[in-house]
Amino acid sequence: MPTVQIEGGSLWYEETGTGPPLVCLHGGWQDHRSWQSQIDYFADDYRVITVDLRGHGQTGSTESRQYSIELFADDLDELLSTLNVQHPILAGISAGGMVVQTYLDRHPAGARGAVIGGPLQTMPPVDLPHGMKQLFSPLPLLSGTLTAVGPTLTFKTLLDSIRMTNGGHWLALDETVRKQSMEAIESISATEFRKIFRALYERVAPTLSHVSTPTLVLYGDHEIPLVKRQGERIARTVQTGTARSIPDSGHLVNQDQSGAFNEACSAFFDGLAPPADGTEIH
Numbered sequence: 001m002p003t004v005q006i007e008g009g010s011l012w013y014e015e016t017g018t019g020p021p022l023v024c025l026h027g028g029w030q031d032h033r034s035w036q037s038q039i040d041y042f043a044d045d046y047r048v049i050t051v052d053l054r055g056h057g058q059t060g061s062t063e064s065r066q067y068s069i070e071l072f073a074d075d076l077d078e079l080l081s082t083l084n085v086q087h088p089i090l091a092g093i094s095a096g097g098m099v100v101q102t103y104l105d106r107h108p109a110g111a112r113g114a115v116i117g118g119p120l121q122t123m124p125p126v127d128l129p130h131g132m133k134q135l136f137s138p139l140p141l142l143s144g145t146l147t148a149v150g151p152t153l154t155f156k157t158l159l160d161s162i163r164m165t166n167g168g169h170w171l172a173l174d175e176t177v178r179k180q181s182m183e184a185i186e187s188i189s190a191t192e193f194r195k196i197f198r199a200l201y202e203r204v205a206p207t208l209s210h211v212s213t214p215t216l217v218l219y220g221d222h223e224i225p226l227v228k229r230q231g232e233r234i235a236r237t238v239q240t241g242t243a244r245s246i247p248d249s250g251h252l253v254n255q256d257q258s259g260a261f262n263e264a265c266s267a268f269f270d271g272l273a274p275p276a277d278g279t280e281i282h
Contacts, residue, residue: 008054
């Protein structure tokens with residue numbers, strides 16, 4: 001099982017295919033399996049690298065008492081350094097997109113391109129200034145709920161609170177995708193669930209106006225208005241950004257409508273500058 005040593009643990013990753021590097025980061029409480037459709041589609045032309053963020057999947061728990069998006073980005077830096085990956089295309093969904101944004105903030109021209117799906121900047125359902133978010137933190141209530149009912153039912157409660165702003169299904173329209181997303185949570189302990197939630201809730205979004213990396217923002221047409229606005233803001237703020245809505249899809253847009261997502265990414269990749277190392281794309 002390939003791993004990279006990180007602070008307090010080991011980061012699991014997987015590589016499929018050869019070619020220019022395409023690094024994919026999953027959403028909160030999910031894992032690398034959420035990218036299977038993209039692996040199948042892109043591995044003939046790209047070196048697709050998927051990873052389980054700390055607290056998730058095969059990486060599992062680590063010794064760190066608290067998580068943050070900045071810590072996840074530290075882990076991404078370590079992964080890229082260890083694998084000698086330079087100027088990759090980065091793709092992130094939801095929390096993974098937050099990690100991509102932090103990487104771009106640190107390395108404004110460090111990626112060949114970036115795709116941000118389900119484009120969170122701050123955690124819904126309410127977009128509040130950071131100071132006010134601290135005053136209204138749901139962490140004490142969340143801890144009680146985790147103790148009483150466990151991570152899976154706690155996640156369903158979070159989904160219900162977000163769905164109230166949009167109606168109907170939000171996470172994914174496809175029942176199979178919803179089922180897979182719930183199955184991923186079953187391997188996450190209450191302690192790790194709490195640490196992941198805190199990382200998302202307490203995140204302060206970077207400005208990104210200095211980012212020159214070409215960036216594609218993709219969201220489902222059933223995404224909640226807050227996240228759509230955040231996605232449009234990302235595309236508008238970076239120096240070269242585009243935002244697109246994918247029909248008949250929710251938050252997990254890369255799984256809900258994988259065909260349309262893959263085609264949008266492929267067209268975007270075709271317009272990027274050639275890989276710096278001269279690697280050919282077939």
